[in-house]
Amino acid sequence: MSARLCVYVCLCTFVFPAFDYGFLLCISEDALRVETLNEYLSSRSYLVGYGRSQVDAEAFALLCRPLPERHVHALRWYKHIAALNDSCFSAKAKRVQPPWSPPEGTDVSKLHLYNSLTRTKEVFVPQKGNKVLWYCCGPTVYDASHMGHARSYISFDILRRILKDYFKYDVFYCMNVTDIDDKIIKRARQNYLLEQYGEKKPSPSQILQDVLTARTPFKAKLAETTDPDKKQMLERLDAAVDAALGPLQMSVQSNAAGDTLQNQAQVLLEEAKDLLSDWLDSQFGSQVTENSIFSLLPKYWEGEYHKDMEALNVSKLILVNNSIYEVLTLCIVLYFLSARQLRLAFLMHSWKDTLDYSNNTMESAIQYERFINEFFLNVKDILRSPTDITGQFEKWEAEEIELNKSFYEKKTSVHEALCDNIDTRSALEEMRALVGQSNTYMAARRSAKLPPNRMLLQSIALYLTDMLKTFGAIEGSEPIGFPVGGNGQNLESTVMPYLSVLSDFREDVRKIAREKKVTELLRLCDELRDDTLPELGVRLEDRDGLPTSVKLVDKETLLKEREERKKMEDEKKKKKEEAARKKQEQEMAKLAKMKVKPSEMFRSETDKYSNFDETGFPAHDAEGKELSKGLAKKLRKLYEAQEKLYNEYLQSTQNGS
Incomplete structure (x- = not known):
């Protein structure tokens, strides 16, 4: 079946009003005449209509020379008419294009990287076109990894991502992993000897004696250590061993037995395993020669490496081993920070400088994530609000123009920061400033009960999301914000329609409850918002005059927010009660003072006064x-002041108050 689309076009003769250029003749000064013409042509290409006419030719003849550069509109018209003057004005005439020259343009920032050889930042120029071959020296791993290892892996992953995904280089990244080394051999030997020691099931008294023996060379090592960080680590180990030694020594001396003694021995064995294994290696290490003992350790860490790399969102690398043994690498446990928060902590510092691993550093990363995530949630809430197709395209006012200008300025600043030795710290600060300006804009529109510009906020959110994806701080394919849910599921798109219906229903219930003054219903609605939904990772935000905002936030964050809110409410209640108590005490003290007769107020102060007149007023001091x-x-x-208070008291008692 075919369909015919008929389009009816109405061709109407459009009659332009004649251009009266006589007013130009009335202007005697050339400068003023050109200025008037320039203003008239500020919104026109020709004097009349949409093509060159006789009017343009006659007006052109009035001008005997090229126009000044500052009159851009008149100069544009003048050059165009001059280019057309050689052709005959007719429908068949060939149109001549005006002359064109390319713009001067501006300097484009180039990537500069720190050169450790010259100790300066140099322009980065690959040897072969766009291809970058990168070899990175990997770790020599012989135990569980620490934050320093994570710093190296994540920081180089960030640099690789920026080179590849932002600057669009074709990066081939290769990293070696040293899996055979004196330290690794020694640690494998120590682990084997300690395992053999435990399998022999030594008695508590034997464990005590061996630890005391092993502690002697350890104490000597501690005394010789000068590095402050290593010394502090060894002192903590010694303190833990000392704390475990005391209870076992007392039990052995008192000939104690049973589970308590065995438990104390196991605690000491666990705390002293490092110094005990070192001592065992010095005594029996030369006897360990079986090759399989040294191959078991790398095999274990190979599996752990892949798990840790995946947990840290570090891309898979090309690995080169130093021997026949398999890969031995990262094993880090994230107890208090997510992989994203740890990555943000590294992004907020220069990749080539020493990082401060303090609580403040990690807390800053957590707060940054929360700040950015809240912006994403607000933008997604705005984009979910219903609107027709025309409502998505709105005229920009001064606020939108200013925010868009700032948006482009911040993008330029981020680019310049990344070109400057990949300065992610400055880049993140520029992104934070952009979010702050966007939040200010949204708050102003909310206060004015006006909807914000959806497309502008969406563009900003898309840019920020794309940058965080480039840094490796966001996984998944969601266009805006941090992903919600796991296993590749878009939880937000699945549950949000149901949550929106629930929110609308709750708002209708609250409206009826307020009108009918049903406080119990209002309490239940608040309970749903404050207690029930946070347990499911849902935050409702009631807003005056605006629909309730629905946001998906991880459960732990919401529960922490609830705990902090309850703490603030308790503190506020406590302060209120304390203020009421102080006010009551002041009123009681004032009342007690009001009850004192003026004639009695000084008589009790015998240490100050010794003689009083008939009204109780002192005449002499204590010495007479x-x-x-x-x-x-x-x-x-x-x-006199007390007399006034006392009279007020008498008056109040007479009035019954």
């Missing part, structure tokens, strides 16, 4: 000397 005029004047003011 007459009061000075200045002191008497001061006391008289106090007396």
Whole structure:
């Protein structure tokens, strides 16, 4: 079946009003005439209509020379008419294009990288076109990895991603892993000897004696250590061993037996395993020669390596071994930080400088993630709000123009930062500033009860998401924000329609409850928001005059927010109760003071005064000397003030208050 699409075009003769260029003749000064023409042509290509006409030719004849550069509109028109003057004005005439010259342009930032040989930043120029061959010296791993290993792996992964995904280099990244080395051989030997020691099931007294023996060379090593970090680590180990030694020594000396003794021995064996294995190696290490003992360790760490690399979102690398043994690499346990938070901590510092592994550093990364995530949640909430197709395309006002200008400035600043030795710290700060400006814009629109520009905020959110993906801080294919859910599932798109229905229903219930003054329903709605939904990773934000905002946030964050909110409410309640208590005490003290008769207020102060007149006012001090005029004047003011208070008290008792 075919269909015919009929399009009806109405061709109407459009009559332009005649251009009266006589006003140009009335202007005697050439400069003023050109300025007037320039203003008229600021919104026109020709004097009349959409093509050159006789009017243009006659007006052109009035101008006897080229126009000044500052009158851009008149100069544009003048050059165009001059180019067409050689051709005859007719429908068949061949149109002549005006002359064109390329723009001067601006300098483009080039990637500069720190050259450790020259100790300066040099322009990065690959040897062969766009291809970059990168060899990275990997770790010599013989035990569980620490934060220093994670720093190397993640930092180089960030640099590789930026070179490949941002600067679009064709990067071939190769890293060696040393899996046979004196340290590795020694650690494999120590592990074997310690395992053999445990299999012999030594008695608690034997364990105690061996640890005390092993502690002697360890103490000597501690005394010789000068590096402050290593010395601190050894001191902590010695303190842990010392704490475990005491209970076992007391039990052995008292001939104790049973499970308590065995447990104390196992605690000591666990705390002292490092110094004990070192001592065992010095005594029996030369006897360990079986090759399989040294191959078991790399085989174990190979599997752990792949797990840790995946957990840290570090891309798979080309690995080169130093021997026949298999890969031996990273094993890091993330207890308090997610892989993203750890990566953000490294991004917020220069990749070539020493990193401060303090709590403040890690807390800054957590706060940065929370700040950026909140922006993403707000933008997605705005984009979910219903609108027709025309509502998505709105005229920009001054606020949108200013934010868009800032958006392009920040993108330029981010690019310049990455060109400057891949300065991710400055790049993240520029991104933070962009989010701050966007938040200010959204807050202003919210206060004015006006919708923000969806397309502008969407563009900013898409850019930030793309940059964080480049840095390896965001996985998945979601266009905006951090992914919600795992195993490749887009949890947000699945559950949000149901949550929106629940939110709308709850809002209707709250509206009816407020109108009917049903406080129990309002309490249940608040309970749903504050207690039930946070346990499911859902945050509802009630806003005056606007629909309730629905956001998917990880459960741990919401529970922490609830705990902090409850803590703040408790502190606020405590302060309120404390203020009420102080106010009551002040009122009680004031009431007690008001009950004192003026004639009695000084009589109790026998350590200060010794003689009083008939009204109870002091006349002499404790030594019997007459009061000075200045002191008497001061006391008289106090007396009169108390007299006023006492009269107020009498008045209140008469009124029954």
